[in-house]
Amino acid sequence: MLAEIITIGDEILIGQIVDTNSAWMARQLNLIGVSVKQISSVSDDEQHILNALAEAEQRADIILITGGLGPTKDDITKKTLAKYFNMGFRRDEGALDMVRQIFEKYKRPLIDINMQQADVPEGCEVIINKNGTAPCMWFEQNKKIFVSMPGVPYEMMYLMDDEILPRIKSRFKLPSIVHKTILTANIGESFLAKELEEIEDSLPAYIKLAYLPKLGQVRLRLSAKGENESLLKTEVENFAQKIIAKIKKFVVVDEDVQVEKAILDIMKNEGLTLSTAESCTGGYIAHLITQHPGCSSVYWGGAVAYAYELKESILGVQEGTLTKFGAVSKETVIEMAEGAIKHFKTDYSIAVSGIAGPDGGTEDKPVGTVWIAISSKNKTLAKVFNFSNKRIQNIERSASSALVMLLNLLKEDLHKE
């Protein structure tokens, strides 16, 4: 069972927005055993959309389309679908009712352009969108399914979760897909590949190993596809254990979770608390942690101490330390981490101070120099990194390295007990 995703909208092709919808949809489809063959972003142009639909129809069984359903003139997806399927229009009463409800809720007058949101190609099945005025449309032709959804992420997500995925599951007999991810750090892709060469060569054809490097980490992903899910799981798990045994000291966590989620899970389990003291990462570590539901039982909060004054007043860093060693120094980052433990009263803390760039670098401390400290009640560990990337990447790599340092320390501490 193959799917394709087509996202429609000039805003993607001029780079004004990043298409995050496709990755989310692809993940959900894979989980139910539908492989995504291709993801295409095309412009708000009739002929281009028609061609993309025809090409996708040749390759895939289900074509999921997002975007171009707004009420304004640049949105032409609905008209183009009607042309593709050679259909006229009808006004859908259910969809119109939803439009009315939404306008009543926000106490806004209903104008004609909004009522037209309920006009749909006559041969499609309408699936009501509870979160917006553009209805979802389900088309079938030559045993192929086409679904058109709005491009607004949360509208699309609700529709996929509540309507589209359940329909696909009940409609088709889907193969099982089993993934297993092992997150590694402190080793390059090619060295991993050399270490794992023999294991990789021994994999059967229906199990694949992929290397996904990102921000100083490499994710190893085993993927198996077949009929018998429990057998696949056993096989994949066996290969995963062989891999883990071979590269043990580089393994950060053996599931497909972000590092900060692995940290939260361990700390919650152990009843431990965490705080942050961020300078160059500017709240990004806090943001990564607080994306996860339920983080509040572990994460108490922290400081974004950009200015010297805040490093002193919130974290208790000594003025003398800042003037003598500078904000980006071992001495400062240790005082930041220990200050967080002391003032925020948590079991562990993370502190980061560095030069994210593009300005602020010196010969001694070029852009990308980052000091990271992890502190617990008994000890503080500090390390310097040299990322030498652009600003955003320096911030991301700093956060990633700090989280890996914390996770490793946590595992060490728990292992000792």
Added chain:
Amino acid sequence: MLAEIITIGDEILIGQIVDTNSAWMARQLNLIGVSVKQISSVSDDEQHILNALAEAEQRADIILITGGLGPTKDDITKKTLAKYFNMGFRRDEGALDMVRQIFEKYKRPLIDINMQQADVPEGCEVIINKNGTAPCMWFEQNKKIFVSMPGVPYEMMYLMDDEILPRIKSRFKLPSIVHKTILTANIGESFLAKELEEIEDSLPAYIKLAYLPKLGQVRLRLSAKGENESLLKTEVENFAQKIIAKIKKFVVVDEDVQVEKAILDIMKNEGLTLSTAESCTGGYIAHLITQHPGCSSVYWGGAVAYAYELKESILGVQEGTLTKFGAVSKETVIEMAEGAIKHFKTDYSIAVSGIAGPDGGTEDKPVGTVWIAISSKNKTLAKVFNFSNKRIQNIERSASSALVMLLNLLKEDLHKE
């Protein structure tokens, strides 16, 4: 001049990573007058890559390819390009030298699999990649250009900035593309469209107006394409002024910048300082602000006060306020904002406290209830929002609304003086 972007890698199609490269590349291409016709993500599969190359070659003049250049077995882009162009392989001395330098820098032994990174299809021009072991490859065939780059974002970005874009500019006579963006808030897309109907109808064929809604804001984008850049600029600016005059009270800023960048620009200009006091946004506002180079002259930092204890200890929120009104209340968010001004000694502050979800909602305060306060030395403004989305969207919309509130207050304050 049309370009296409092809990203190669199963990790995109299983949704393990979001393709951020394409949006960045599309933005850079548009700035030099190259339109992107289509963006396609395809799997690490030879036949599929060959088909995608052939399809793109029919539509576009330049095909930019990222990904699949790693040293491991799942990376087959280079072999597939050699097949597409019917070429053998040669080892490139310049590329090999770069591989050697990188391994010396990191003091790692150079193994055969890494040396193979310097093997390239014999008919391509090698462009040295200073930031990684995979060289960039430039192919020409039937007056079409194909460029293969690594998928690692910062490697691709350096190559585009320093090598590919300059080559494209010097090689082709490119049309001018002029964009003008107007950011609006507090008005829906369809109401904007109704307000702007007459102006939109009066646009010449070579100027387009697009509506880009996101997180409670709508970006209006005028795009013009033609030969005479200064004429296009004048025309686009005239239409932009007509639009601004028509919907003045909803206009947040009249350039294509993020709201926080507009805030930083104004505050820097006025010598004003800012701090944040975040609960449910968990550092996301701080992160948005600190993404921007040079923010430190305006932004001093702030607190991520997730736990009651930190709201009290860092921000000075009264225990009585928290127990009487709760953390998500007008009273608490005002004390957070005023506490930030007092303790962090900045001119303005932003405070946010809400229920991001999925848990923690009550009948009185359902998930998505968010209190936002903006404080200056003279006054504090507080407002409640009901976003009722999922966790990540609630965080994003809270941040977005808080920043719009601050920008509006800033403009009001400066206008009064």
